[in-house]
Amino acid sequence: MRNPTLLQCFHWYYPEGGKLWPELAERADGFNDIGINMVWLPPAYKGASGGYSVGYDSYDLFDLGEFDQKGSIPTKYGDKAQLLAAIDALKRNDIAVLLDVVVNHKMGADEKEAIRVQRVNADDRTQIDEEIIECEGWTRYTFPARAGQYSQFIWDFKCFSGIDHIENPDEDGIFKIVNDYTGEGWNDQVDDELGNFDYLMGENIDFRNHAVTEEIKYWARWVMEQTQCDGFRLDAVKHIPAWFYKEWIEHVQEVAPKPLFIVA
Known part of the structure; x- marks a missing residue:
């Protein structure tokens, strides 16, 4: 598609009640x-x-x-x-569909875990x-209602580098979680605002954990198969290491049935 005109088809205060997907189809x-x-669709998964x-308070990427x-x-x-009906209606009218990718953090954990943390200066x-x-800390995600359908991956404190509340x-x-991957501090190749802007909110995903990066790649393939989307809008890119999105974009372009439009 040459010179596409992209519409952000939602706003922060769009009313709840399940109205947007039917409205888009209509x-x-x-x-x-x-x-x-x-x-550009809003995040289509459960917050x-x-x-x-x-x-943007992403909970379960596999719950659409x-x-x-x-x-x-x-x-x-x-x-x-x-x-899916809205996407089908849009595509039948030659409208390309971008999904919103929120993989910087998770929120709404299902269980607490015993963890070790270090306090961090919020200004540096x-x-x-x-x-x-x-x-x-609330760092364990088991998604009990989904019960392993689509993915059996369990998120725990080793999947995260930071958290904003402890008990x-x-x-x-702001607390840095101590685990096998965080010994060197925060992720690098992020924005240098506040010294290092890896941490934004919630449970901060740590891309140094290989199991985490593979799960996010697997989800991308799954969501493309489920929705037949035409591309992605990437959220919070300045908080995510640049090397990860380079790797992720190469992966999704390789497994997609056609070239994808990707914007951040």
Whole structure:
């Protein structure tokens, strides 16, 4: 497609109630008339706030509005069948579809774990206290309602490098998790704002864990097969190491049935 015109077809305050996917399906035949030939969908998977989630509090990438998780089966925008119907209607009208990729962090963990952390200076993330604190953190994701369908991967504290709340002792802040992958500090090849802007929010995904990067690649292939999307919009790229997205983009372009449009 030459010189596509891309529409962000949602905004932060779009009303909940599963209205967006049906609305897109209904309006799909009118986009070409106003010069739109590509749309950017909001995150289509379950967020930590369930049916109220805009989608950037990513909980389960494999729940496209199919499982009773976080108080809702549908996402804020509708259920999986409605999502696929909207994509089908758009593509029948020659409208390319981009999915939003939120893989910087996860939120809404299912279980606590005993973890070790170090306090971090919020204004200069390179300043990490030497003291190691024994505590508990919400870092284990088991997705009990999905029960292993599509993926059996369990996320635990070894999948994350940072967290913003600990318990026993109870404390808010920025904490670097101590595990097999975080000994050198934060990920490199990220924005240098605040010294190192690897950490943004929630449970910060650590791409130095090979099992994590392979799971995110596997998810990309799965979601392309499920939705037949035409590309991706990448969220929070300045917080994610550049080497990972280079590797990930090469992977998705290789396994996709056609060249993908990817923007950040």
